[in-house]
Amino acid sequence: MSNLPLVSIISINYNGLQLTLDMLASFRNVTYPRVEIIIVDNASKENPDPIKTEFPEVILFKNPANEGFAGGNNRGIEIAKGDYFLLLNNDTEVPPGFLEPLVNRAENDKKTGIICPKLLYYDQPEIIQYAGYTPINRVTGRGHGIGINQRDDGTYDKACLTSRAHGAAMFIPRTVVEKVGLMAELYFLYYEEMDYCERIKNAGYTIWYEPASHVYHKESMTTGKNSLLKTYYLSRNRLLYLRRNVRWPVFGLTMLYYFLIAVPKNVLQLVFKREWNHLKAYLKGLWWNFEHWKVHEDKQLLRIEQS
Numbered sequence: 316m317s318n319l320p321l322v323s324i325i326s327i328n329y330n331g332l333q334l335t336l337d338m339l340a341s342f343r344n345v346t347y348p349r350v351e352i353i354i355v356d357n358a359s360k361e362n363p364d365p366i367k368t369e370f371p372e373v374i375l376f377k378n379p380a381n382e383g384f385a386g387g388n389n390r391g392i393e394i395a396k397g398d399y400f401l402l403l404n405n406d407t408e409v410p411p412g413f414l415e416p417l418v419n420r421a422e423n424d425k426k427t428g429i430i431c432p433k434l435l436y437y438d439q440p441e442i443i444q445y446a447g448y449t450p451i452n453r454v455t456g457r458g459h460g461i462g463i464n465q466r467d468d469g470t471y472d473k474a475c476l477t478s479r480a481h482g483a484a485m486f487i488p489r490t491v492v493e494k495v496g497l498m499a500e501l502y503f504l505y506y507e508e509m510d511y512c513e514r515i516k517n518a519g520y521t522i523w524y525e526p527a528s529h530v531y532h533k534e535s536m537t538t539g540k541n542s543l544l545k546t547y548y549l550s551r552n553r554l555l556y557l558r559r560n561v562r563w564p565v566f567g568l569t570m571l572y573y574f575l576i577a578v579p580k581n582v583l584q585l586v587f588k589r590e591w592n593h594l595k596a597y598l599k600g601l602w603w604n605f606e607h608w609k610v611h612e613d614k615q616l617l618r619i620e621q622s
Contacts, residue, residue: 323397383503428520447477550600
């Protein structure tokens, strides 16, 4: 057993104590024997101490500030001892044998940058949430989920390369992080895993979908299914991602499509629905990019002051 790689499970808790406790309870049945679990509490308003009370084997890191998805995971990586990191949302639960296929694939292919398991909806475990992604179109900035909302009938049970990972569960070798660096914290929430995937692929690594492993995901329970926070950061970070990852001359076409088609369409939809607060959040997210226009220039940039 001592010859097996150590896997560091890293998860963020932010005012989601019961979700985190439920996730940790599912790890009590995990069959892979060499695991350390790190919970990064991102300055929650609720007391995270029950995590240590109920699960004394867990490492609880109390972050003094809410540093978002990327920042919280980065703090966990910085203290982790594992050969591999599994960045796992706290709104997930895991079956007993889900780690072995991830470790086996990474051990047998040293060019692997990220491995993602199949994601199934927790409330409907027969339905797929993630079975890989199509490549992102450089002009429209759009890609599509493979297998999403389809029945898990075996159609998506073959491992394959994919364009990017799903942020709910990302298995990453330490050697990759040492070469590529940490995730960019300027995103704070949403799109940071897509940016990270681009950096990892540009460094010569591959991204895999591994259906021999699966995780159950309680989608959008942390931020809310229609939250203003989600609207703001999706608006802000979609454009930020395009600015950082699309180059001229294609970038000129991207901006034409974005501001002549995508933005008007989204604005009209919100106006039609009379969702004025979401419209305000959407426009505020766009405006952030103009206030921080040079932020995208450094591919390794991690932090800026959140505003």
